[in-house]
Amino acid sequence: MELDFQTSFPDFSSYEEEYQRLLGKTLHHLGLSDDVIVSVSLVDNEFIHKMNRDYRHIDHPTDVISFAFLDGEGNPLEMLRNPIRSVCLGDIYISVEKAAQQANDYGHPLKRELQFLFVHGLLHLLGYDHMSSEEEKMMFALQDKILKKGVTVMEKEKLIEKAKEATKLSYSPYSKFKVGAAVECKDGSVFLGANIENSSYPLCMCAERNALYNAYMHGYKKEDLIAFALIGDTDEPISPCGACRQVISELYPSNKPIYMANLKGMVKETNSIELLPFAFSPEDLK
Secondary structure (H helix, E strand, O other): OEEEEEEOOHHHOOHHHHHHHHHHHHHHHOOOOOOEEEEEEEEOHHHHHHHHHHHOOOOOOOOEEEEEOOOOOOOHHHHHHOOOOOEEEEEEEEEHHHHHHHHHHHOOOHHHHHHHHHHHHHHHHOOOOOOOHHHHHHHHHHHHHHHHOOOOOOOHHHHHHHHHHHHHHOEOOOOOOOEEEEEEEOOOOEEEEEOEOOOOHHHOEOHHHHHHHHHHHOOOOHHHEEEEEEEEOOOOOOOOOHHHHHHHHHHOOOOOOEEEEEOOOOEEEEOHHHHOOOOOOHHHHO
């Protein structure tokens, strides 16, 4: 499986790994050989506008364009079920600017939109289309299945290591007590938080709340969060303060794991209900 990845946006270079994962996931879901070559480029509106104008006679930018190399050469799905050689599927071009606009319009994270557009473009390379309402229904249902399938929690140790990395960002000149937190989302994104202190002590902010607020500020919601880790230099696994427990109870799912750890390697797994069994909730305001 070969993915030729290009981008004119340095901040988006990490999508090479993400698209490699989605390529393998799509092929596996469809029961196809992974002996394929796919090219994907993250471009701007000006570039994709020119591609549309030159090759599709469309005089405006679109979110994604696919150029299938197998058009007219048979059914790509059949070719990939019994391949006799590597199959070059084609090129996908995605406008980051258009994706950002649509993510804002739809109210979901940019990463979710860029994942969707890649899978959408890839399915076009595999012969799927949405010219009719029936085709559209089938293709979009398949996209949703692929994007939702196999949502797994990052290994506990790796998430705790992310939280440990966050302690390096701690601003704690008064207590000298560094705490880190990491929250993982369904799409694999991880958001970090560290404790930030202030000479006016009540204004200090804990790592746990900063991590959750970080995720929410990037467009993620309670239902998107799947794992939470926190770590500090304590004798026993670190435990959130009362204020953090209250925030966690409202912003983090009660059925998802919370890993409390220390630098000695001790870990205790819990959940928000165990942390605060009688939490004040929005229902109490009615």
